[in-house]
Amino acid sequence: MKPIEPVPTSHPVDESNAAIATFYREVLQTLNAASVPYLIGGAYAFNRYTEVNRPTKDLDIFIRRNDFERIREVVQEAGYECELTYPHWLGKVHFEGVYIDLIFSSGNAIAEVDDAWFEHAAPGEVLGVPVRICPAEEMIWSKAFIMEKERFDGADIAHLIRARSAQLDWPRLFRRFEPHWRVLLSHLILFGFVYPAHRDLVPSAIMDELIERLRQETHSEPPDTRLCLGTLLSREQYLNDIERQGLQDGRVAPVGKMTPEDTAQWTQAISDDHEPD
Template structure:
């Protein structure tokens, strides 16, 4: 039986609710970065609304930047009278003005998926507060949210909405390459998409499912790797601490992962802090 092709759902105008009292601060930062030539991509609730039509209030603005650009960014904003900080060096910085802040995100909180040139090449265009900006691509939005599976926050619904809104136009070859050894995470979201939206499961190309299921079949026939590491810490920094205490290796830790023991310790110690994302 041949499935019926579906066209992409029309995105909503990028008009997710921003705190009007914070708008001068947001605009000041955007203008300062653009004047200094510091590249950024707008993500978060603003970009999600443009890609999926799902609008929700947001307490801040998420700007994705290269880690290597943070020192220059810090200097630019300091010259503008703003206070910035390198909150967690492996993935997050912030800039403050009174009670308001903007997040500068360099990578996923698990250390994967660093911002690189491709983020800017794939970016879309939109306008915030009358200011033109680049916005996160559907591919980068999907993959940056795919690993967020904390007990208190699970972004699977956002992933499903991106798949529903953009599945027909996604660069699936890029997404498969991006998944790499983490292809099971991608497969898990695609399987759930067919459960969430059974009438629209053909938004996922059949060849993608066939390829991932072939990988699963081949893996089932091979012996387990016996690495001693668990990969659950890539999905949740808190829910697999018991495994680490019982001697399991942490897949985030270098050289297998991208984080140092000090970075992991600092990120773990911050569990429950009100400023965390």
């Protein structure tokens, strides 16, 4: 069956609060005026690709890590506070209790924003401001690892595949998941479960390659390692394995891209996020 093709929209996901909308618009206009490269992600991008409209509490701007200091400079000159919240993946622009996320990787440090994000970005509009939208492939890649107890982005991935399968650069998406191809396979299997009549939207060559890899692994000896990659999927649910059972944290170098200081700060944020507002 053919994919469901959404009509590109310029309608914002949520501009019910005029002050917040003005804040978002002014920051975007400031970045445009300074010719600083950035991309829009989150609910705005999701709506652009799928026509699934949902409210959002913030605006997600994706940037290269080496552009952060320049962005902080221009937004501070415009009168907004800006901080490097988590050095391994995230900064924030603040305005009266509202914020914009400046994202240059993912919480597990896997989905780093590189040049390819910009090369394959799509045109769009947010609050009347011309912008560029994160590629659907990179959205799937970064969302695929979000499997927290309180949040699972699998439905977003299923909606993106259903809406954009014909336009997806499947080989590039496949390469993004190396060496974590099992994560991609898990989502593609779930897609066929969620949308039985649309199973053919996933190219058979992709499924064949992934299943053949799985077959080969099944018939080979498991690696002799105490590695736990569960921490790439959830910052909280595999801490017992790391802290009490002594397994190796898959986020930390040389296996992952994070430092012990990064993981400690990111773990501390769990209790901070669970505190009442």
